[in-house]
Amino acid sequence: MxxxxxRKAGVWFARKQQSHEGSxxxxxxxxxxxxxxxxxxxxxxxxVQDSNDIVIRRFRLGGSQGRECALVFVDGLSESRTxxxxxxxxxxxxxxxxxxxxxxxxIARIMHQHVYVNEIGVLHTMSEAFGSxxxxxxxxxxxxxxxxxxxxxxxxxxxxxxxxxxxxxxRGPRESFIENMRxxxxxxxxxxxxxALIFESFTIGRKTRTSVCIAYLRNxxxxxxxxxxxxxxxxxxxxxxxxxxxxxxxxxxxxxxxFATVGYTEKPxxxxxxxxxxxxxxxxxxxxxxxTVPFVFLESFQAPEDYYLKFYFATFVRIIRIIGYFIxxxxxxxYVTITTFHHELIPTSLLIAMAKAREGVPFPAFVExxxxxxxxxxxxxxxxxxxxxVGQALSIVGALVIGESAVSAGLIGAPMxxxxxxxxxxxxxxxxxxxxxxxxxxxxxxxxxxxxxFGIALGLYAILVHMSAxxxxxxxxxxxxxxxxxxxxxxxxxLLPNWMQVSRPKGMATDQQRKVYNVPPVGVDKSDxx
Amino acid sequence: MTIKxxxxxxxxxxxxxxxxxLQSGCFDRRELDTIAIVVGVGLDKGSExxxxxxxxxxxxxxxAEQTDPQSxxxxxxxxxxxxxxxxxVNFAVRTMQNKVSRKIYLxxxxxxxxxxxxxxxGVSDVLDFFVRASEARLIVNLFIAEGEAVDxxxxxxxxxxLPSSEIQELIRDQDIxxxxxxxxxxxxxxxMVGKATExxxxxxxxxxxxxxxxxxxxxxxxxxDTKLTGKLDDFExxxxxxxxxxFNRGVLFxxxxxxxxxxxxxxxxxxxxxxxxxxxxxxxHIKLNxxxxxxxxxxxxxxxxxxxxxxxxxxxxxxxxxxxARSIEKAKEYNTDIFGFGQSLSRYYPKxxxxxxxxxxxxxxxxxxxxxxxxxxxxxxxxxxxxxxx
Numbered sequence: 001m002x003x004x005x006x007r008k009a010g011v012w013f014a015r016k017q018q019s020h021e022g023s024x025x026x027x028x029x030x031x032x033x034x035x036x037x038x039x040x041x042x043x044x045x046x047x048v049q050d051s052n053d054i055v056i057r058r059f060r061l062g063g064s065q066g067r068e069c070a071l072v073f074v075d076g077l078s079e080s081r082t083x084x085x086x087x088x089x090x091x092x093x094x095x096x097x098x099x100x101x102x103x104x105x106x107i108a109r110i111m112h113q114h115v116y117v118n119e120i121g122v123l124h125t126m127s128e129a130f131g132s133x134x135x136x137x138x139x140x141x142x143x144x145x146x147x148x149x150x151x152x153x154x155x156x157x158x159x160x161x162x163x164x165x166x167x168x169x170x171r172g173p174r175e176s177f178i179e180n181m182r183x184x185x186x187x188x189x190x191x192x193x194x195x196a197l198i199f200e201s202f203t204i205g206r207k208t209r210t211s212v213c214i215a216y217l218r219n220x221x222x223x224x225x226x227x228x229x230x231x232x233x234x235x236x237x238x239x240x241x242x243x244x245x246x247x248x249x250x251x252x253x254x255x256x257x258x259f260a261t262v263g264y265t266e267k268p269x270x271x272x273x274x275x276x277x278x279x280x281x282x283x284x285x286x287x288x289x290x291x292t293v294p295f296v297f298l299e300s301f302q303a304p305e306d307y308y309l310k311f312y313f314a315t316f317v318r319i320i321r322i323i324g325y326f327i328x329x330x331x332x333x334x335y336v337t338i339t340t341f342h343h344e345l346i347p348t349s350l351l352i353a354m355a356k357a358r359e360g361v362p363f364p365a366f367v368e369x370x371x372x373x374x375x376x377x378x379x380x381x382x383x384x385x386x387x388x389x390v391g392q393a394l395s396i397v398g399a400l401v402i403g404e405s406a407v408s409a410g411l412i413g414a415p416m417x418x419x420x421x422x423x424x425x426x427x428x429x430x431x432x433x434x435x436x437x438x439x440x441x442x443x444x445x446x447x448x449x450x451x452x453x454f455g456i457a458l459g460l461y462a463i464l465v466h467m468s469a470x471x472x473x474x475x476x477x478x479x480x481x482x483x484x485x486x487x488x489x490x491x492x493x494x495l496l497p498n499w500m501q502v503s504r505p506k507g508m509a510t511d512q513q514r515k516v517y518n519v520p521p522v523g524v525d526k527s528d529x530x
Numbered sequence: 531m532t533i534k535x536x537x538x539x540x541x542x543x544x545x546x547x548x549x550x551x552l553q554s555g556c557f558d559r560r561e562l563d564t565i566a567i568v569v570g571v572g573l574d575k576g577s578e579x580x581x582x583x584x585x586x587x588x589x590x591x592x593x594a595e596q597t598d599p600q601s602x603x604x605x606x607x608x609x610x611x612x613x614x615x616x617x618x619v620n621f622a623v624r625t626m627q628n629k630v631s632r633k634i635y636l637x638x639x640x641x642x643x644x645x646x647x648x649x650x651x652g653v654s655d656v657l658d659f660f661v662r663a664s665e666a667r668l669i670v671n672l673f674i675a676e677g678e679a680v681d682x683x684x685x686x687x688x689x690x691x692l693p694s695s696e697i698q699e700l701i702r703d704q705d706i707x708x709x710x711x712x713x714x715x716x717x718x719x720x721x722m723v724g725k726a727t728e729x730x731x732x733x734x735x736x737x738x739x740x741x742x743x744x745x746x747x748x749x750x751x752x753x754x755d756t757k758l759t760g761k762l763d764d765f766e767x768x769x770x771x772x773x774x775x776x777f778n779r780g781v782l783f784x785x786x787x788x789x790x791x792x793x794x795x796x797x798x799x800x801x802x803x804x805x806x807x808x809x810x811x812x813x814x815h816i817k818l819n820x821x822x823x824x825x826x827x828x829x830x831x832x833x834x835x836x837x838x839x840x841x842x843x844x845x846x847x848x849x850x851x852x853x854x855a856r857s858i859e860k861a862k863e864y865n866t867d868i869f870g871f872g873q874s875l876s877r878y879y880p881k882x883x884x885x886x887x888x889x890x891x892x893x894x895x896x897x898x899x900x901x902x903x904x905x906x907x908x909x910x911x912x913x914x915x916x917x918x919x920x
Contacts, residue, residue: 344637
């Protein structure tokens with residue numbers, strides 16, 4: 001019902017937008033670069049006004065007698081050293097005669113002889129020239145030549161590859177993606193040294209012109225999936241893409257669902273593993289968070305470390321995470337329902353103890369619980385936003401206020417503090433589902449307060465129905481549990497050792513199913529000894 | 531326009547449904563601090579003949595709140611007993627609500643204690659409520675008080691906080707001594723209504739011990755239909771439990787060749803095998819496997835020897851036979867088939883049982899039995915000799 005409402009609202013907004021757009025839309029006609037440098041520079045000036053980071057350097061090819069030309073680049077995006085040493089210097093010393101050479105000859109000579117840069121492109125329109133310059137290239141306009149050259153001089157300040165902030169591991173690679181897309185693709189390429197690894201680029205966002213790149217393994221990833229991803233990415237028509245979360249909202253199968261059907265990761269090894277399973281990774285310039293699709297629910301319970309550790313332990317930890325997830329969505333609801341509806345479910349001594357704790361508490365259990373959840377969320381949110389040193393002080397105050405004082409002041413019962421504490425801690429076991437869990441927790445709490453155990457059953461049933469109906473790029477969200485596949489259970493709740501994971505997840509990859517080629521020998525192989 | 535209208539309709543419908551749902555909710559919501567948790571029930575005969583005096587023991591939440599030892603000495607009791615007389619149990623409980631500020635909540639009841647006079651009058655009408663009310667559980671332990679149930683529930687406790695918990699723990703410990711049957715309300719009622727069975731329940735008494743009053747559970751109250759007809763002492767109760775295959779563990783004090791000894795029965799398994807002769811008389815073959823150990827011994831011969839063991843086996847066999855004989859004798863005296871001989875017959879001889887069913891009362895008197903005991907010695911211990919100075 002909710003997604004229905006959302007879709008209606010979406011249609012309404014789209015209609016509203018269209019009525020606004022008519023006047024605003026500017027027909028961006030292709031302006032070709034003309035052979036007159038002065039005209040070109042005038043056009044350029046018109047477009048960039050006095051923006052102070054765009055540098056236009058005019059000089060003559062081959063010294064004072066040569067043709068006039070202009071090098072346009074963005075200060076800060078292009079590296080000065082490259083521009084000075086490898087572009088301007090050789091061009092100034094070039095032996096280019098004014099009259100003799102035709103435009104194509106000049107271009108060819110410059111490309112083959114005079115500039116020492118690794119990437120050169122020939123541009124024909126002004127918009128191409130702008131795009132190139134704003135990506136950090138140096139663009140060379142030459143008088144009398146009706147095209148421009150884009151010379152790679154990219155080099156800007158960026159964070160170095162460091163440890164991931166959101167996905168800490170004890171064992172496993174420590175590197176994390178950074179804000180630069182090229183570095184990110186290189187990090188993946190270093191994991192998968194295979195020509196079949198394909199990166200395809202898109203530019204999305206009318207104003208931000210953000211580079212977005214999809215990565216997949218040819219022959220492993222299904223062509224239909226790649227096609228679908230490309231289709232959805234091309235369909236995005238918006239002004240700005242500042243983070244992969246923007247993309248996520250546009251390409252989700254069910255934008256109204258509280259569950260994310262697009263995964264994200266900060267770790268190149270995770271992205272590589274997903275690509276190797278036949279998934280597509282979407283790398284967005286400007287954010288260290290790489291999206292992976294399709295995304296199934298059980299992926300939330302997988303940590304990268306699982307695959308590097310003993311599988312017994314990994315299975316155990318996964319079960320703990322699943323239990324933790326259920327605790328975090330159910331504990332407050334369950335506590336409220338047993339204290340207000342189902343007293344007979346608790347052992348007598350516990351009931352008496354709980355009744356003692358509730359004695360003198362002014363609010364009903366539901367209000368008490370809601371209060372505590374809200375207080376906890378306030379403290380959590382404040383802890384994230386505040387600068388780190390202040391955050392610590394806050395957590396101490398928070399712990400004291402909700403843990404100790406509230407109980408002794410008689411505002412809330414001590415068992416409630418325990419319930420909320422375990423709820424909150426369990427939530428951190430499955431960080432990628434934490435946002436959905438908070439909403440589910442509140443819905444179930446409300447249902448529990450209204451209908452007791454029946455309400456919880458009803459709520460869980462509705463959630464299950466909703467999840468079963470969800471898809472991520474045509475892949476069932478609850479797979480391999482719904483629809484059930486015995487073989488795919490190898491990497492679900494249980495995790496089998498790596499050498500037993502013979503095939504990729506069903507329906508994910510093309511027919512190239514095998515990903516393990518031998519079983520480790522048992523003991524010492526004596527046959528080689530003679 | 532139509533879309534707006536549709537949307538308005540939709541929102542109206544959604545709101546109505548939500549409000550409707552919320553209206554129906556919470557109707558049986560009860561906060562923990564609004565209920566009086568009943569942990570024990572006492573049923574006595576009222577001042578008038580047909581009346582019943584209901585005593586409910588409730589956990590005193592407010593007083594028990596101060597759990598630290600200093601304030602515990604202020605003397606606030608951890609329980610409250612409230613009594614109300616009425617013509618019927620349910621009526622009395624409802625009337626009692628006028629005296630209790632919180633809603634009486636029966637689901638956590640642990641014990642039902644029935645006063646002796648009440649039991650003699652008949653218990654089916656007073657137990658009806660506890661069987662019928664869905665809130666009350668059927669697995670509560672049932673006791674027959676020697677005297678008034680209200681006194682039992684009012685006895686101060688030794689180790690537990692609530693008298694009813696103490697009573698429940700006392701009956702649980704019977705699996706060590708096997709001198710009283712562990713009977714739940716469900717057992718009691720099913721044996722009472724069953725044609726081939728009769729009801730029985732443990733007896734609870736107040737004993738004085740160094741000037742303190744304590745509760746004690748031992749012996750069996752025996753019922754004929756719904757009425758209390760007689761009692762079995764510890765010795766006879768053990769015999770009954772042996773026949774019923776409810777004997778778990780227990781001790782016997784025997785004198786073997788002038789040597790006093792405590793024999794521990796660690797396990798007892800019984801098989802009842804009825805046999806109907808052509809003349810209609812019934813023979814019950816009672817076959818027991820009894821595992822025993824030597825608990826202690828006094829001066830005399832060393833019993834921890836193969837020869838001593840044989841002597842103990844014979845003595846235990848005799849003692850158990852005697853217990854069984856005494857209990858059957860008593861049951862015949864009260865004319866009540868507490869052993870379930872009838873049930874056993876109905877299973878082995880369903881056809882003949884149909885004829886016997888109606889005259890089982892007379893037939894029970896003529897039931898013959900033989901006892902076959904296999905004693906399995908499982909002697910363990912740190913020492914194998916009597917610590918006797920030479």
